[in-house]
Amino acid sequence: MYAVQTKHRIPINLKQLTTLAATMTPTFFFEGSDGHTLRIGLGAVSEHVTLPHHQAYAEARQWLTAVKGELPIGTDVAIMGGFPFESAGLRLAEMAEASVLFLPQLSLLKVGPDTFDVTAIDTTAGAARSRLDQFLAAVQATVPRVSTRAALHQATELKVEAFRRGVEQTVHRLQMQSDLKKVVLSRRLQATAEQAFLPETEWLRIRRQNPETYHILLKSGSTAFLSSTPERLLKMTGDRFETAAVAGTTPRGATTDQDVMLGRTLLRDAKNRWEHDLVVTTIDSILRTAGVVATHRSEPILMKNRTVQHLYTPFSGVVGQSVDAFAVAGALHPTPALGGLPTAAALTVIAEVEQQPRGLFGAPIGYVSLNGEAEFAVGIRSAQLRGVSATLFAGAGIVAESVAENEIQETRLKFRPMMETLFKRSAEQGG
Ligand SMILES: C=C(O[C@H]1C=CC=C(C(=O)O)[C@@H]1O)C(=O)O
Missing domain, CATH: 3.60.120.10 (Anthranilate synthase)
Structure with a gap:
């Protein structure tokens, strides 16, 4: 079983957060085009590789059910990530990158302007509490990176x-x-x-540049997928x-x-x-x-x-x-x-x-x-x-x-x- 700790309505500066997130993996940033929906996941408690076959969605459902069984009843967090485009006709070795879904160690859900409910998951209540406290202290202490676009x-x-x-x-x-x-x-x-590139910094930039689209980043290991999809x-x-x-x-x-x-x-x-x-x-x-x-x-x-x-x-x-x-x-x-x-x-x-x-x-x-x-x-x-x-x-x-x-x-x-x-x-x- 996992233990969960949540703090509500915590003001968080996204520049500090993205600078800190650059040191973590996997990370997931998902903002809707309405500007209200913003979910962020940092680090993985549990990870599920989504394979390019027809059962990928059924397998993800099974994994979610298993994850749910490990969490206290009523826990309100999300699993995040992506599926590969291909669902058949591809051997695993041909995949460019593995696609993953993960249950985050730290989940942030936007509840107001620059204000989040922050949830930490760990193996014991004490560990979850200290993960949450250490993370919030680290965000506060982070000096935001000065963001300059790369020269081509x-x-x-x-x-x-x-x-x-x-x-x-x-x-x-x-x-x-x-x-x-x-x-x-x-x-x-x-x-x-x-x-x-610093993927989290690029995510901040697509928000500024294309307000009318989604703003998505899925970073796993040394690669990151960034999308400004409508x-x-x-x-x-x-x-x-x-x-x-x-x-x-x-x-x-x-x-x-x-x-x-x-x-x-x-x-x-x-x-x-x-x-x-x-x-x-x-x-x-x-x-x-x-x-x-x-x-x-x-x-x-x-x-x-x-x-x-x-x-x-x-x-x-x-x-x-x-x-x-x-x-x-x-x-x-x-x-x-x-x-x-x-x-x-x-x-x-x-x-x-x-x-x-x-x-x-x-x-x-x-x-x-x-x-x-x-x-x-x-x-x-x-x-x-x-x-x-x-x-x-x-x-x-x-x-x-x-x-x-x-x-x-x-x-x-x-x-x-x-x-x-x-x-x-x-x-x-x-x-
Ligand atoms: C496949 C793409 O766009 C799709 C979405 C909107 C319009 C499209 C079109 O007009 O062809 C495409 O179906 C892409 O942007 O890579």
Whole structure:
């Protein structure tokens, strides 16, 4: 059995906290786009590797049940982390990085502006109390790191021509195979900094730079996955359920008028509407099968991010007590915003074209609390950080009408916010 100690409504400075967290692993930072939800986990009491197979979600549920059995009844903490994008057809040795869920030694739940309920878990009540007290004293004593963006050493968009060929071949298949409707293909950008990244500091920066998105960091060992995703996979609070279709993209305009014009054109564009509607109808049918009663608007609206705007259809509804967040996440992932349609056929094309597992890119990342609250986002607009190296990911939905050059431009725009977070602008690099 574990023992648990909580202190309520503790003011904590996030700069001090992130500086201290840089010395700990694993760490997890998850902030919702509403600005209210912020959960942080530091250190692991128990860790579960999420494997790339179909039982991954059922295994995670079993692990959570076992964890719950080791905690005093009524403990309100969450397990946190991610699942790999792939759920089949991958040997463990092929995984880029192991994906993990963990029960944190220290859990922080935001309850007000810079104010948290802080919970420590350890083997005895005395150990949990001293873990909590020592941590709070250490945060107070921490001198916040002065954060400067790294200078860019070099950046290369990887295999651009292979991506172009992949899109062209996929368009051909989509035109010839009437059962294949959509495939989401992705590519990578490899960048190196003049100094090693501090993932927690980068997390602070994505918050400042992209307030309208999620802000997520999952650091495990020497690698960290950072995501400023606009895409929710699911949120369950009490009996309330939310998800969203985010698919169909155009750039932001240079002026307000141009921005509005581009948005209006996107809303009317047949190719993007088709791309989007496939996601909406698929989510709708998965939710029905999973026993979630959810409704959505009949027409998409616009979601505006830093460099792109998307077609966006939020879903909301209710879930019964018996509906399990892992089961719904596993059923929804990958939606045709990240996989394609039909899912299995699209995943086969993705594996053939991309030739490399996606790992946490496009994967479910989030938390499930012991009292049943849960939230998973989709790990896009993201980068894997290791030392001085950053691998950025960007994908785009391919349908029969897609043009390869446009998809290259769209993915380039999707890299940009993360590049601007991680690196000084060239003008700033001067000296
Ligand atoms: C796969 C990505 O975006 C997805 C989410 C929104 C719009 C998309 C699109 O328009 O293609 C993609 O489906 C990504 O940003 O890497």
